[in-house]
Amino acid sequence: MSHTLKPGVVTGDDYQTLLKAAKEGQYAMPAVNAVSTSSVNAVMEAAAKNKSDVIIQLSNGGAQFYAGQGCPDSFEAKVLGAVSAAHHVHLLAEHYGICAILHTDHANKALIPWVEALIGYSEDHFSKTGKPLFTSHMLDLSAEDIDFNLSECARLLKRMAPIGMSLEIELGVTGGEEDGVGSDDDIGADNPLLYTQPEDCLRAYELLSPIGHFSLAASFGNVHGVYKPGNVKLRPEILKASQALVDETHGTGVNPLDLVFHGGSGSEKDKISDAISYGVFKMNIDTDTQFAFSKAIGSYVNDNPKAFLYQVDPEDGTPYKKQYDPRKILRGAETSMVERLDEAFADLGSVGKTLAQ
Numbered sequence: 001m002s003h004t005l006k007p008g009v010v011t012g013d014d015y016q017t018l019l020k021a022a023k024e025g026q027y028a029m030p031a032v033n034a035v036s037t038s039s040v041n042a043v044m045e046a047a048a049k050n051k052s053d054v055i056i057q058l059s060n061g062g063a064q065f066y067a068g069q070g071c072p073d074s075f076e077a078k079v080l081g082a083v084s085a086a087h088h089v090h091l092l093a094e095h096y097g098i099c100a101i102l103h104t105d106h107a108n109k110a111l112i113p114w115v116e117a118l119i120g121y122s123e124d125h126f127s128k129t130g131k132p133l134f135t136s137h138m139l140d141l142s143a144e145d146i147d148f149n150l151s152e153c154a155r156l157l158k159r160m161a162p163i164g165m166s167l168e169i170e171l172g173v174t175g176g177e178e179d180g181v182g183s184d185d186d187i188g189a190d191n192p193l194l195y196t197q198p199e200d201c202l203r204a205y206e207l208l209s210p211i212g213h214f215s216l217a218a219s220f221g222n223v224h225g226v227y228k229p230g231n232v233k234l235r236p237e238i239l240k241a242s243q244a245l246v247d248e249t250h251g252t253g254v255n256p257l258d259l260v261f262h263g264g265s266g267s268e269k270d271k272i273s274d275a276i277s278y279g280v281f282k283m284n285i286d287t288d289t290q291f292a293f294s295k296a297i298g299s300y301v302n303d304n305p306k307a308f309l310y311q312v313d314p315e316d317g318t319p320y321k322k323q324y325d326p327r328k329i330l331r332g333a334e335t336s337m338v339e340r341l342d343e344a345f346a347d348l349g350s351v352g353k354t355l356a357q
């Protein structure tokens with residue numbers, strides 16, 4: 001039987017319902033990095049158009065940009081920008097008629113205080129409305145040793161679980177760099193760090209699942225960014241081995257772990273469907289939607305060069321006001337981002353699968 005949910009930001013038990021529906025229905029949702037109202041609105045528009053639920057996420061830099069690059073105190077800007085984006089989605093997702101999951105992307109050791117400050121805002125929102133502000137946060141301590149990684153995850157999850165929040169953790173390393181977290185030096189098809197050990201996934205399951213809900217970014221050779229073919233070797237069978245080990249040890253049934261696919265941009269389509277069959281419910285996409293957004297601006301400038309040099313044509317007196325109106329430029333970028341997301345929803349099999357009603 002199929003469940004339905006009210007459109008809007010989804011948290012707590014409703015989030016679990018959404019995850020279950022995705023895993024049982026063998027589809028995943030795109031998690032799109034947004035940096036402005038333009039990109040947030042494009043994601044909601046694309047989700048509504050494709051009748052799919054969607055994950056909207058902010059990196060620390062994206063959150064800062066949302067607050068405004070000129071906003072004083074970069075730490076406060078990262079916190080307030082994320083809070084501002086969250087309120088924007090709370091207000092509008094319902095109106096777009098979709099279920100939106102609100103999430104923050106990679107936070108390394110230095111960014112733990114950022115996540116803790118955001119949890120504070122969710123606690124406050126929970127005490128007023130019965131819902132946290134964010135559905136989940138990510139803590140990426142994969143650059144630290146695993147004892148520290150897991151104990152910090154447990155510490156934060158103990159605080160998040162009582163208000164219905166979920167935590168995404170990372171084991172193994174996603175290659176490449178995402179907004180200052182990680183590095184390009186580790187890219188290479190033979191780097192063992194790029195492939196998570198199933199034993200580590202079992203350890204995370206045993207420690208965290210009694211505390212609350214967590215999802216797991218396990219590495220199977222994935223990298224952030226788009227690189228020359230051959231530099232990336234995806235091995236989704238690593239995910240299968242991790243799921244099997246947890247199932248064999250604890251008799252959970254198939255695919256007990258809720259897995260996340262980082263670095264989805266530029267990935268081969270058949271590896272995406274393999275990953276979904278091994279329990280991936282979320283695929284991050286940033287590089288490809290960034291390119292879609294910027295590409296449209298580039299072509300617009302190419303097609304209307306004079307409108308970016310003159311307000312009035314020096315030869316024939318034509319006014320260019322309509323061409324240089326920023327809405328015209330940004331709308332083209334949004335439309336192009338929506339088109340790239342059409343492809344992502346199709347790749348992930350989520351078209352028409354929204355639970356919103």
Ligand SMILES: [Zn+2]
Nearest residue numbers: 174178262263
């Ligand atoms: Zn990532």
